[in-house]
Amino acid sequence: MSAFIRNQYSNSRVKAAGKRFRDGNASPEDSIVLDNWRAAHSYVLNTFQATLRNRARGTNVTVAQRLKRRPTIIDKLRREPSMQLNTMHDMAGCRLIFENIDQLIRFREKMTWSRFRHKPKSFFYLYHDTEHPMIKTMERVDKYNYIENPKSSGYRGIHDVYEYNVNSVGGKAWNGLHVEIQYRTVFQHAWATAVEVADLVTTNRIKFSEGDRPHERFFQLSSELISRVYESCYGPLPQIPFDDVVKEFNDIEHSIGLLHTLKRLRTSERSDVFRKNTLLIFYTSDDEIANTLEIETFDSISEAINRYGELEKNLSDVADVVLVRSDSEASVRLAYRNYFSDTVEFVRYIENALSRTEAELPYIGKLAK
Template identity: 30%
Template sequence: MDVLSYWRFSHEKALDSAFNLLQDIARKKDKATIFAKRLKRYASIVAKLRRFEQMKLKNMQDIGGCRAIVANEKKLRQLVRDLRKRSEFKTAQGKIRSKDYIKNPKDDGYRGYHLIGQFSGDNSEKKSIEIQIRTALQHDWATALEIVDLFTGQALKSNRGDAAWKTFFRNISRQFAIMESIHLFDTLTPRQKFETYGEVILNNKSLIEACRDAKQSSEKLSVVDTLQAFAHGLKIVDERLSQVLVTGYALIEVNTKKKQVSVSIFSDDMNAEAEERYIQCEKTAAATDHLVVALVSTTAVGGLKEAYPNYFADSTDFVRHLLLINSLELPKGGGSIWSDFYRRLFRWREK
């Protein structure tokens, strides 16, 4: 644990450099961009070492990572284009280390764009830092999957877990991709989203079948009710999180047994204390399966809960779009699509 922690925190300076660069470029494309950064959790590092036989700690490229969440794919592509011009993302041979999971989604349905850059760390030694760029809808999907992992004890993110949940997230990813293919979809009202999405689906037989699969997998798991239960059952110790103004780190501790999340704030001049507390908490978490800890940046635009909704079981935006799918009346069905759509949407908002 001590060796791992030493190596992880040696990425801190490089991570800050990458994060500052990402902020400078992304804000020119989308002023409402949400940013997040983190040093990889102990549990995630160990799981990755075990999952890939040839993986070594020194070769792991995402020990430090930061993320930008933009409104839509057009802005994402603009941001990617500008980042790819930077020398930090080019190897000595001029190649760019990147993965386009939007054009080629992962097997589980994950979509996003990843870049690996080299940034100066301690003693000017270069460290690999991963930058993830996602649209808001892609982030909603990833957040929902992480919430299910966190509160059910699965590892869907590592492609390990219940087959029914795997099927559900793959199916929903395909539907979200269809939504994002609609021009200016993110700017539409809920009713407009429903109409345009429904029009695309109902004009294509294969899309109708794909939508039916998504609806069935959602209903089989009672996903809306399940996610709602996670959110309502979680006690947040400090409700003033949106008022956090200091620059530094936040230590998030989630106890899935007690259904409780607590946050400790550390300003920039308390980094050493934050690191020490984080290591202590991780040692405790490593000995049990109901504690999850993460050390994240407090500089997130919009607050911690907006940048890291998974730790607070907040799947509100995911559910809103899931209801578009669940409420679409497909051929051979009956009843009013509008009455069912708004009944379920307003019921969720009221709760």
């Protein structure tokens, strides 16, 4: 318990600090407030990741976790004027990666029906009358189901948000903090990874729909290709015939050559002695070591958190620093493959999809809820 930091500030003070970061006039004390607020989420994050790993035991589901990076928090505050620091729900995040949509849906169903006291904030239930006066049907309404309703960017996956809520004396101090759980298939994760790698190598911001039109369209079309060929469902462009998707993708690729660029990227092969607590340090703007990765590993979470804070303060202008926890090196590489420049699977999926025709595709039906 002693390794975890408690929040020391009121919601109004955290909100005020976030506003000043948005406006560009944050004080040193505001920085302390932000760092404390973020660090306090480590306890909640650790609790949820333990629950998820326990539920995933004996399966091939990959589970990873991360605290939102300080620069990313500030960027989000500035990109979204209505966003408040004290209500930012993805400060702590767990990611689960599944082999297919059916496995994802089954796992999530069990999670949403869990008997824990944590409060769901991203879905609710509607009850409908039936012909029998004593029987009602129940419908879950999801706020962030991007598989049934893909983002216009092409992003697909499901996000659930929970508010931490316990009665235990030891845990009450963290009540009210939020954690986000991301559910993705390996195909959806390969697409999302390719977006992040492309943003690094092209200086676009496709992830936030701020890229140039050809690059944004490239990923809309690639999402549609992956959705139909590998997951038997529609993506962000359901109205376009498959053969037309292929043709337009080939035209854009001929113009910008992004798939070729991703194919030529050299995946980082470095391997360190694995420990559960890992720091990934990806240099982004130092000319001498740009696009290189350093890895530090720790036996204890407290050591990792302390080192994480040091690196973020010292390298915030030149590197992304990410604290992750996973059960194996392979899990780290899969869950955070963008930092290893690993777009191999994405390229393979797209090249195979481009060789297909409409007649060869599996039946596309309605996704089960």
